[in-house]
Amino acid sequence: MEYLLHILILINIYIILSTSLNLIAGYTGLLSIAHAAFYGIGAYVTALLSIHFGTSFLLNMVLGMAVAGLLGVVVAFPSLRIHDDYFVIATFGFQMILYSLFNNWVSLTRGPLGIPGIPQPRILGLTIDSHGEFFLLTALFALGSYLLLSRLVNSPFGRVLKAIREDEVFAQALGKNVTLYKTLVFVVGGALAAIAGNLYGHYITFVDPASFTVLESILIISMVIIGGAGSLLGSVVGAAFLILIPELLRFIGLPSAIAANVRQILYGSLLVLFMMFRPQGFLGEFSLRKMGAESK
Amino acid sequence: MIQQLLVNGIIAGSIYALVALGFGLIYNTSRFFHFAHGAVYTVGAYLAYIFSALWNIPVFLSLPLAVLGASLLGTLIDLVIYRPMRIKGASPLVLLLASLGIFVVFQNLISLIFGDETKSIRGGLVREGIEVFGARITQIQIMLIVVSIFLFVVTSFILKKTKIGKALRAVANDQELAFVQGVDSNKAILFAFGIGSALAAVAAILIAFDTDITPMMGFNALLMGVIAVIVGGIGSIPGAYLGGLLLGLAQHLGVWKLPSQWQDAIAFVILLVFLLIKPQGFLGRKLKKVEV
Amino acid sequence: MIEVRDLSKSFGGIRAVDKVSLRIEEKKITSIIGPNGAGKTTLFNLMTGFLLPDQGQVLFRGEAITGLFPYQIARRGIARTFQDLRLIRQVTVLENVLLAGKNQKGEKLFHALFWNGIRGEEKKLREAARAILAFVGLTEHAGELAGALSYGEQKLLTLACCLAMEPDLLLLDEPVSGIHPEILEKILALFQELVKQGKTVVFIEHDIEAVRKVSDTVVVMDEGKVIATGKPETVLQDPAIVEAYLD
Numbered sequence: 001m002e003y004l005l006h007i008l009i010l011i012n013i014y015i016i017l018s019t020s021l022n023l024i025a026g027y028t029g030l031l032s033i034a035h036a037a038f039y040g041i042g043a044y045v046t047a048l049l050s051i052h053f054g055t056s057f058l059l060n061m062v063l064g065m066a067v068a069g070l071l072g073v074v075v076a077f078p079s080l081r082i083h084d085d086y087f088v089i090a091t092f093g094f095q096m097i098l099y100s101l102f103n104n105w106v107s108l109t110r111g112p113l114g115i116p117g118i119p120q121p122r123i124l125g126l127t128i129d130s131h132g133e134f135f136l137l138t139a140l141f142a143l144g145s146y147l148l149l150s151r152l153v154n155s156p157f158g159r160v161l162k163a164i165r166e167d168e169v170f171a172q173a174l175g176k177n178v179t180l181y182k183t184l185v186f187v188v189g190g191a192l193a194a195i196a197g198n199l200y201g202h203y204i205t206f207v208d209p210a211s212f213t214v215l216e217s218i219l220i221i222s223m224v225i226i227g228g229a230g231s232l233l234g235s236v237v238g239a240a241f242l243i244l245i246p247e248l249l250r251f252i253g254l255p256s257a258i259a260a261n262v263r264q265i266l267y268g269s270l271l272v273l274f275m276m277f278r279p280q281g282f283l284g285e286f287s288l289r290k291m292g293a294e295s296k
Numbered sequence: 297m298i299q300q301l302l303v304n305g306i307i308a309g310s311i312y313a314l315v316a317l318g319f320g321l322i323y324n325t326s327r328f329f330h331f332a333h334g335a336v337y338t339v340g341a342y343l344a345y346i347f348s349a350l351w352n353i354p355v356f357l358s359l360p361l362a363v364l365g366a367s368l369l370g371t372l373i374d375l376v377i378y379r380p381m382r383i384k385g386a387s388p389l390v391l392l393l394a395s396l397g398i399f400v401v402f403q404n405l406i407s408l409i410f411g412d413e414t415k416s417i418r419g420g421l422v423r424e425g426i427e428v429f430g431a432r433i434t435q436i437q438i439m440l441i442v443v444s445i446f447l448f449v450v451t452s453f454i455l456k457k458t459k460i461g462k463a464l465r466a467v468a469n470d471q472e473l474a475f476v477q478g479v480d481s482n483k484a485i486l487f488a489f490g491i492g493s494a495l496a497a498v499a500a501i502l503i504a505f506d507t508d509i510t511p512m513m514g515f516n517a518l519l520m521g522v523i524a525v526i527v528g529g530i531g532s533i534p535g536a537y538l539g540g541l542l543l544g545l546a547q548h549l550g551v552w553k554l555p556s557q558w559q560d561a562i563a564f565v566i567l568l569v570f571l572l573i574k575p576q577g578f579l580g581r582k583l584k585k586v587e588v
Numbered sequence: 589m590i591e592v593r594d595l596s597k598s599f600g601g602i603r604a605v606d607k608v609s610l611r612i613e614e615k616k617i618t619s620i621i622g623p624n625g626a627g628k629t630t631l632f633n634l635m636t637g638f639l640l641p642d643q644g645q646v647l648f649r650g651e652a653i654t655g656l657f658p659y660q661i662a663r664r665g666i667a668r669t670f671q672d673l674r675l676i677r678q679v680t681v682l683e684n685v686l687l688a689g690k691n692q693k694g695e696k697l698f699h700a701l702f703w704n705g706i707r708g709e710e711k712k713l714r715e716a717a718r719a720i721l722a723f724v725g726l727t728e729h730a731g732e733l734a735g736a737l738s739y740g741e742q743k744l745l746t747l748a749c750c751l752a753m754e755p756d757l758l759l760l761d762e763p764v765s766g767i768h769p770e771i772l773e774k775i776l777a778l779f780q781e782l783v784k785q786g787k788t789v790v791f792i793e794h795d796i797e798a799v800r801k802v803s804d805t806v807v808v809m810d811e812g813k814v815i816a817t818g819k820p821e822t823v824l825q826d827p828a829i830v831e832a833y834l835d
Contacts (some may be wrong), residue, residue: 100557214515268400
């Protein structure tokens with residue numbers, strides 16, 4: 001039972017990550033391989049604050065979101081000048097720099113040793129410490145961020161995002177401040193990813209750089225792409241699918257020592273296969289094939 | 297101190313330059329970021345490890361075999377995965393994502409088979425440095441620099457003088473025009489993958505003899521190659537090589553003032569600066585922006 | 589209405605627009621003609637902020653707008669279309685017009701998140717969009733994908749999008765070239781209707797008959813320079829211009 005709940009908790013956390021990245025990559029067309037950096041910011045802010053200042057769960061969350069939001073402004077900046085695959089490379093750069101900070105700023109982050117001992121969250125006098133409670137907590141936040149994003153993408157705001165994805169020049173000619181929108185989606189998407197980082201930190205009670213590598217970013221973008229860029233439901237499916245499939249391998253008796261590798265091999269091949277045969281993913285509303293080709 | 301940093305920079309730069317040369321060649325013809333280039337690099341080093349350290353094949357045979365193997369892997373990736381996607385009209389972004397997937401698969405396959413720990417193929421080779429202008433450099437490192445320059449010259453020669461090299465340049469310049477002129481772009485692209493992958497393997501093997509090998513080695517090399525290509529200027533082959541050298545130097549001279557663990561961060565800051573301020577690099581053509 | 593002073597723009601040594609000065613009168617239809625490469629579209633791009641001039645100024649209602657971002661210029665009341673028909677083809681005709689709607693609260697992050705006054709606004713927006721679609725005669729296509737429309741209908745849709753922005757000045761790049769004569773007549777009639785509503789129309793066109801029919805003023809450009817300005821009956825009779833361009 002605990003194992004099952006553990007998997008469900010992870011799925012909840014990844015739903016927050018994949019849906020928030022979908023806002024950036026799927027709806028606005030800004031393919032980013034830096035989402036694990038925002039995720040990491042949320043986790044590290046949580047870890048550092050609660051260890052050094054004993055701050056509460058919600059305060060950690062808000063401050064993590066604020067820092068990630070600021071990072072969002074910075075990461076969005078290159079998208080004003082460079083596009084498509086060049087922008088992907090730029091996000092790669094941010095991911096690597098942030099990872100480098102987590103890993104090398106030893107006096108702050110303890111480097112590869114990580115930060116242990118993050119306390120369990122307390123909300124309204126209640127301590128969340130069982131798997132069941134953590135499941136409820138993460139489910140609440142996953143649902144909340146899903147509803148928030150779905151409002152956003154189905155509003156006139158979302159209409160502008162899709163216009164920017166399809167034709168930035170047209171959007172500008174219609175009087176839309178493309179710069180502002182690109183920045184806003186990175187701020188919102190990044191802040192939501194920080195929520196996931198906060199939940200992860202409080203749940204595992206330990207953070208280290210290995211959880212926020214570029215491979216993690218590739219995993220999250222794979223969830224978005226395989227689920228379907230431009231479909232929030234698709235991102236939920238993508239997250240659940242990529243978390244569950246490797247777990248199924250355990251049932252066929254795969255030793256856990258190699259599970260991590262097999263898991264990555266699996267999602268790597270899925271990414272290749274989807275790109276080859278179904279670039280729009282399970283539920284995508286548009287094909288990435290169009291992206292890039294038309295905005296040139 | 298400064299001399300040693302310069303020498304170290306040139307050594308690192310020579311490797312980056314080779315990776316960038318191959319990566320740039322592939323980018324110029326196929327017009328997408330082939331991230332699996334990093335995987336091909338790692339495979340090259342591990343093939344050398346299998347052939348020379350595990351099977352004890354003599355070096356003069358095992359190393360060319362490893363290079364050939366990596367080159368075959370590169371062409372196979374193009375043939376089996378990228379080409380069908382190109383025919384379907386996949387955008388550069390879709391190809392990039394696929395190449396990330398390929399990269400992830402190969403890196404994990406290697407760490408599954410060989411484990412994450414470092415392996416050594418240096419064996420009996422002695423690492424005894426000589427003094428040059430107050431800097432210490434090993435024979436392997438001298439060879440590394442010489443081989444790198446030699447391959448740059450050979451590659452430039454192939455591109456300028458041979459028929460297939462000219463076809464490759466034609467495709468790089470203008471795919472449609474090349475098609476009109478009767479150049480088979482698929483063949484040229486395949487050739488670019490072959491040469492580019494071989495260059496990556498040579499770089500990896502040189503590094504393997506200088507330091508050690510790990511499954512993660514390709515990732516860093518690839519990223520440095522990408523940065524070098526952007527710094528040097530996309531579309532320019534001499535630019536890619538020059539970019540690699542400059543990046544190596546910048547990274548190692550940076551160590552003068554900063555602790556060495558920030559070398560990667562330095563490289564990525566350089567990348568962002570170039571992307572924002574001079575996206576066409578030193579020698580490259582102007583980048584396409586969103587056109588009105 | 590809009591005025592350009594001494595405007596110049598070069599691309600790699602070629603002077604695409606060369607010291608152009610021009611004053612467009614309010615509530616009139618002005619057409620810009622000239623051979624390909626005369627600098628007509630570049631002039632539009634300079635006027636709407638998509639390109640920055642090397643020198644010179646653009647004044648809109650007496651205020652300098654040079655250096656403003658395209659979206660800022662658009663919000664001041666200048667709508668434009670593009671030669672290559674920019675539209676969001678993957679969404680419906682109606683949604684394209686909705687997208688163009690001016691000053692939408694729902695486009696602000698806060699309002700979008702909390703659905704603050706969006707529903708009412710959306711309803712009004714839809715009514716306005718339907719009225720515009722009726723005005724250009726696309727009502728029956730409202731629910732179709734924009735990409736499914738014919739070429740001429742797509743041109744009408746870009747015009748509809750412009751109108752949804754409630755502009756005072758419309759800059760239209762080849763609004764009638766290559767379309768069915770029936771739709772052409774309709775578009776020209778729309779121009780005259782718009783002027784009656786107090787709007788100013790400037791359009792680039794190669795179709796001389798269309799230019800002759802509706803223009804109050806014709807501007808002739810060649811090699812980046814304005815070579816003639818005047819009423820169509822005088823300009824289009826000028827032997828020098830007829831020889832240089834019309835033949």
